[in-house]
Amino acid sequence: MSSVPAAADGTLGAPHAPEFEVVPREGGIAAVRFVAMASPCELLLDTTDVGAAHEAGRLAAQEAWRIEAKFSRYRPESIVSVINRSHGNAVVVDAETAALLDYAGQCHALSEGRFDITSGVLRRCWRFDQSDRLPDAAAVAALLPLIGFEKLRWKAPRITLPTGMEIDFGGIGKEYAVDRVLGLVTARFAAAALVNFGGDLAANRAPGAGPWQVGVERPDTEREARLLLALTRGGLATSGDTHRFLLRDGVRYGHILDVRTGWPVPQAPRSVTVAAGSSVEAGMLATFAMLRGSDAESFLEEHGVRYWCLR
Amino acid sequence: MQLKRPASPLHLGLMAASCALLSGTARAQTTEDVGQPVQIDADLLYYKENGGRVQAIEPLVSLKKDFGDQRLLDGTFTLDSLSGATPNGAIPAHKVQTFASPSSTSLTPKPGYKTTLYTIAPGDLPQDPHFKEQRVAGDLDWSQPIGLDNTLSCGAHASTEHDFDSVAAHAGVSHDFNEKNTTLSVGVNEEYDRIHAHGGNPVPGSDYALYEKEPSQTKTVSGGLIGLTQVMRRNWLTELNYTLDHSQGYLTDPYRILSVLDPVGTVTGYRYENRPDTRTRQSLYWVNKVALGPTVLDVSYRRGKDSWDIGSDTVDARLRINLGSGMYVEPHARWYHQTAADFYNLYLGESGPAPAYMSADPRLAAFSATTFGVKFGITTGRNGELTLRLEQYQQKPSDQSSTLPELQGLDLNPDLKATIVQLSWHFEY
Numbered sequence: 001m002s003s004v005p006a007a008a009d010g011t012l013g014a015p016h017a018p019e020f021e022v023v024p025r026e027g028g029i030a031a032v033r034f035v036a037m038a039s040p041c042e043l044l045l046d047t048t049d050v051g052a053a054h055e056a057g058r059l060a061a062q063e064a065w066r067i068e069a070k071f072s073r074y075r076p077e078s079i080v081s082v083i084n085r086s087h088g089n090a091v092v093v094d095a096e097t098a099a100l101l102d103y104a105g106q107c108h109a110l111s112e113g114r115f116d117i118t119s120g121v122l123r124r125c126w127r128f129d130q131s132d133r134l135p136d137a138a139a140v141a142a143l144l145p146l147i148g149f150e151k152l153r154w155k156a157p158r159i160t161l162p163t164g165m166e167i168d169f170g171g172i173g174k175e176y177a178v179d180r181v182l183g184l185v186t187a188r189f190a191a192a193a194l195v196n197f198g199g200d201l202a203a204n205r206a207p208g209a210g211p212w213q214v215g216v217e218r219p220d221t222e223r224e225a226r227l228l229l230a231l232t233r234g235g236l237a238t239s240g241d242t243h244r245f246l247l248r249d250g251v252r253y254g255h256i257l258d259v260r261t262g263w264p265v266p267q268a269p270r271s272v273t274v275a276a277g278s279s280v281e282a283g284m285l286a287t288f289a290m291l292r293g294s295d296a297e298s299f300l301e302e303h304g305v306r307y308w309c310l311r
Numbered sequence: 312m313q314l315k316r317p318a319s320p321l322h323l324g325l326m327a328a329s330c331a332l333l334s335g336t337a338r339a340q341t342t343e344d345v346g347q348p349v350q351i352d353a354d355l356l357y358y359k360e361n362g363g364r365v366q367a368i369e370p371l372v373s374l375k376k377d378f379g380d381q382r383l384l385d386g387t388f389t390l391d392s393l394s395g396a397t398p399n400g401a402i403p404a405h406k407v408q409t410f411a412s413p414s415s416t417s418l419t420p421k422p423g424y425k426t427t428l429y430t431i432a433p434g435d436l437p438q439d440p441h442f443k444e445q446r447v448a449g450d451l452d453w454s455q456p457i458g459l460d461n462t463l464s465c466g467a468h469a470s471t472e473h474d475f476d477s478v479a480a481h482a483g484v485s486h487d488f489n490e491k492n493t494t495l496s497v498g499v500n501e502e503y504d505r506i507h508a509h510g511g512n513p514v515p516g517s518d519y520a521l522y523e524k525e526p527s528q529t530k531t532v533s534g535g536l537i538g539l540t541q542v543m544r545r546n547w548l549t550e551l552n553y554t555l556d557h558s559q560g561y562l563t564d565p566y567r568i569l570s571v572l573d574p575v576g577t578v579t580g581y582r583y584e585n586r587p588d589t590r591t592r593q594s595l596y597w598v599n600k601v602a603l604g605p606t607v608l609d610v611s612y613r614r615g616k617d618s619w620d621i622g623s624d625t626v627d628a629r630l631r632i633n634l635g636s637g638m639y640v641e642p643h644a645r646w647y648h649q650t651a652a653d654f655y656n657l658y659l660g661e662s663g664p665a666p667a668y669m670s671a672d673p674r675l676a677a678f679s680a681t682t683f684g685v686k687f688g689i690t691t692g693r694n695g696e697l698t699l700r701l702e703q704y705q706q707k708p709s710d711q712s713s714t715l716p717e718l719q720g721l722d723l724n725p726d727l728k729a730t731i732v733q734l735s736w737h738f739e740y
Contacts, residue, residue: 076490085491087548087600088607092381099332106328110321145605145633155694155739158377162633164546164602179333281329285322303319 020061022053027209032057036064037072037174039198043185046192046207056189060181064197067177071100073120073168080168088163090153098156100169100176107172107284108149114291115284116259120168121146125262128255132248140262147259175237175283178202182279194231195279202235202279216273216308227273227308235279239286240271240310256290267294275306350375354735361728365395365442381462382455389470391446396438400567400671402658403721404578405433411522412441413566414509418522425510436725439566446472460487464498474565477504483536494540500556502532508565515563516585516665530560546602551595558590569671570658576715579661584670586654592617605633615649621675623649637690643702645682651675657710657723673724677709684731694739702731 020034025044030053032043043060045053073080079097093101104117121143125135146165153160161167169176174197182195186204194203194212203212211230216238229236239256246253253264272289276282285305289296300307352373359366373387399410408431411417417424431437452466465482483498506512511524534556541549567584598611608630615623624647631641652675654668684702691697706727713723 076492082491085542085545087602092377103328103332106324110324110328142604145635151637153694153739158739162605163600163607164605176332183333276329277326278329278333280332281325284325284329288321288325303322305322 020057022050022057024048024050024053027207029207032060034061034064036061037068037177037197039174041198042194042196043181044194044196044212045185045189046209047189049191052189052191056185056191056193059184059188060195063181063184064177067173067180070096071169071173073166073170083159083161084166086161088160090158090160092157093159094157100172101154101159102156103280104167104169104172105149105154107288111288111291113149114259115171115287116147116149117167117169117172118147118149118152118165119257119259120166120170121164122257122259122262126255126257126264128245128253131246134246134248134253144262147262171239171283171287172280174198175200175235175279178279179235200235200237200279200283201231203231203233206232229275229308231275234275234277235282236273236275237279237283237286238271238273239283239290240269256287258291265291265293268292269296269309269311271310272296272300273308274300349377349740351738351740352735353738354733357732359730360395362436362725363396363440364438364727365393365397367391367393383453385450385452385454385466387448387450389446389448389450391444391448393442393444393446395442396440397442397566398436398438398673400584401437401570401578401581402671402718402723403431403434403436404570405717405721406578407431407433408437408578410437410439410568410581412439412509414441416510416522416524418520434721436722444472444474446470446475457484460491461485462487468502474508475504475506477502479503479532492542494538496536496538496540498536500532500534500536502534504530504532504560506530506561506565512561512565513583515583516667516669517583519568519581519583528561530558530562532556532558548600550598550600552597554592554594554596556592558592560588562586562588562590564670564672567670567672569656569669571661572658572715572717573661574715576713576717582659582665582669584672585668586670587619587668590618607631619675620653621649621651623647639688641686641688643682643684643686645680647680647682649678651677651710657713673706673708673727676724678706679709680704680706691736691738696735696737698733698735698737700731700733700735702733704729704731 020032023031023033025031028046028048030045030047030050032053034041041064043057045056047053069075070078071080072078073084075081079093083091107115122140125140125143151162152165178195178197178200179202182193182202182204185193192205192207195201199216201214206212211232214229214231214236216227216229245255254268254270256265256268257263258265268290272286274282274286274289276285285300289300289307292299297309354371356369369389369391371387371389373385375383375385377383401408409428412427412429415426417426420426427441429440448468448470450466450468452464454462454464457463462485466480468479470477479500479502481498481500483496485494485496487494505527506529507527512526512528514523514525517523534554536552536554538550538552543549563584563586568581569584570578571580571582573579592615594613594615596611596613598609601608609628611627613625625645627645629641629643631639633639652670654666655670655675657671659665659669682702682704684700686698686700688696688698708724711722711724
């Protein structure tokens with residue numbers, strides 16, 4: 001029922017018009033649509049009550065915009081920007097930010113340092129615009145001292161980020177918003193619900209007519225690979241973006257970067273879709289798999305994950 | 312590709328972490344349990360001047376407690392212990408000179424009075440060898456946000472020595488605007504001091520031989536500051552501060568004297584110094600902090616000017632180089648120059664009446680000074696940092712000799728060299 005491109009995960013985007021629309025669909029489903037985090041966002045509710053759908057839509061959109069405003073690295077007033085501008089001074093954060101930082105730290109440890117919220121500084125060198133313009137190796141190497149979760153001091157509620165380093169919640173933020181919105185809607189409304197933010201989604205249960213039919217679009221230059229999945233409850237997330245790469249001398253450089261080298265993970269899949277208990281969990285498993293490069297599939301199998309991999 | 316394999320420890324760990332993230336109750340508990348950290352800074356400073364002059368040992372303990380929402384209480388306790396010889400202001404001579412330590416109540420031994428004398432060999436700089444001082448100081452500061460963009464800070468200071476007590480208070484407000492890229496700060500401070508020199512305060516400008524003392528004296532200092540901090544670029548911060556303060560009262564150093572010389576340069580006596588009872592100081596301070604990758608450059612310039620005609624320039628640069636593994640090294644260079652106070656003199660002439668104001672304090676002379684040093688830092692554990700600072704200070708007065716025949720071959724205002732070693736430990740728990 002939903003068919004949106006699997007966008008670059010967790011890209012928290014620029015400001016947008018704060019509005020949403022409610023569109024009744026066949027089969028007694030109400031769809032709420034809005035834009036947040038530079039992605040098309042959708043909430044599907046198994047209800048014919050347009051008033052309730054409006055209320056749920058407002059709740060969903062406001063929560064998504066709240067999370068975007070609070071955690072987007074593009075928003076100067078966000079806590080992430082405050083931390084990134086702290087010039088080595090300690091910043092005291094609230095409980096929600098603390099929970100996200102704890103989660104980022106746990107993911108850093110679980111991935112043996114491969115997943116790192118301080119890796120965003122590499123964007124200064126890398127632009128995945130499908131050209132053959134690889135960055136200068138020295139410029140990449142010069143950024144490595146600014147990367148490493150272990151270099152920041154974090155003990156709730158206080159974070160001290162060394163000058164020059166940056167953090168961002170790419171890879172967590174959008175998935176977190178999906179799960180939060182689903183939780184709020186589930187708590188307030190009786191209807192079965194599916195939340196889909198740019199291809200990262202979560203559902204609470206199946207509608208009366210049977211499981212949610214989810215189309216995950218995975219655009220590709222050579223072949224159209226569209227996944228049609230049945231989802232009852234839990235999260236589904238996709239990592240990878242087939243449009244973001246560099247091509248030089250026949251070698252494809254994907255946009256998933258290895259924080260240890262500053263260079264793209266060699267032989268990473270073009271996209272990995274994972275089903276798990278929640279959107280955050282699915283998204284992180286997909287990211288972990290991408291970071292394993294050629295071992296992505298064996299990693300996912302080893303850890304008992306439901307996945308769909310595109311190479 | 313559906314799998315039946317059970318979840319691995321990694322997958323289970325991620326499930327648990329994801330559940331914790333999405334569970335609001337777990338989150339609330341976390342912050343309650345953890346509480347707010349306390350920062351402890353312990354510091355030991357050792358300062359030693361060349362030629363048996365002053366040495367100081369200064370332990371300092373600072374406790375910073377965060378009450379959440381950026382409300383911060385900061386308490387500092389300092390203990391200073393100074394000893395060694397300190398120049399009394401008189402110049403070297405070709406004959407032996409005799410002085411009384413300030414705690415003496417008479418220049419010559421007589422019943423009911425205390426006299427401690429010291430003699431200075433020909434050619435040596437007259438210094439009181441009995442200098443010994445201990446200082447206990449405490450500071451308490453509070454800061455908290457007011458609304459979203461303002462921060463209020465206030466604090467109090469008290470210190471006591473055998474001959475000097477001081478209390479002070481300050482308050483300030485800073486306002487963030489331009490998306491917190493700009494901060495405007497204003498502050499005021501007020502200080503009240505009581506000076507009760509060993510053996511009594513000498514009458515300013517009086518003849519040393521008369522040994523006239525008077526009761527304790529006071530002075531007040533009132534000041535204000537206005538500052539602007541601007542984030543220029545993501546890796547460049549600049550700050551401009553203007554400070555103005557006004558001192559009033561007893562500004563004379565009760566232990567400083569001047570040599571009185573006849574026209575050929577022979578010492579005929581000494582006089583206590585006397586400074587004006589007001590002093591207004593202004594300073595403009597500009598600092599830039601620039602992050603060049605992992606290296607941070609900190610460059611500042613200060614221009615000072617006061618109503619005693621002392622003008623000063625300070626250029627200070629530090630480069631913090633991260634060495635990885637939580638270690639860094641920070642070379643430091645500083646250059647300072649000042650012009651002399653308008654009443655400064657190496658010595659007084661005998662002819663004519665004594666000037667209204669006079670001092671031979673080398674700190675009021677024209678001089679240049681350089682500091683070169685290096686600091687090493689290493690993180691200890693997750694929340695600690697240990698630093699060691701080593702610095703060499705050298706002060707060179709502009710005016711070190713005289714044309715008077717009796718003063719030939721004498722270094723009237725010798726260079727000062729000092730070594731500074733500081734060990735600091737920072738810890739959060």
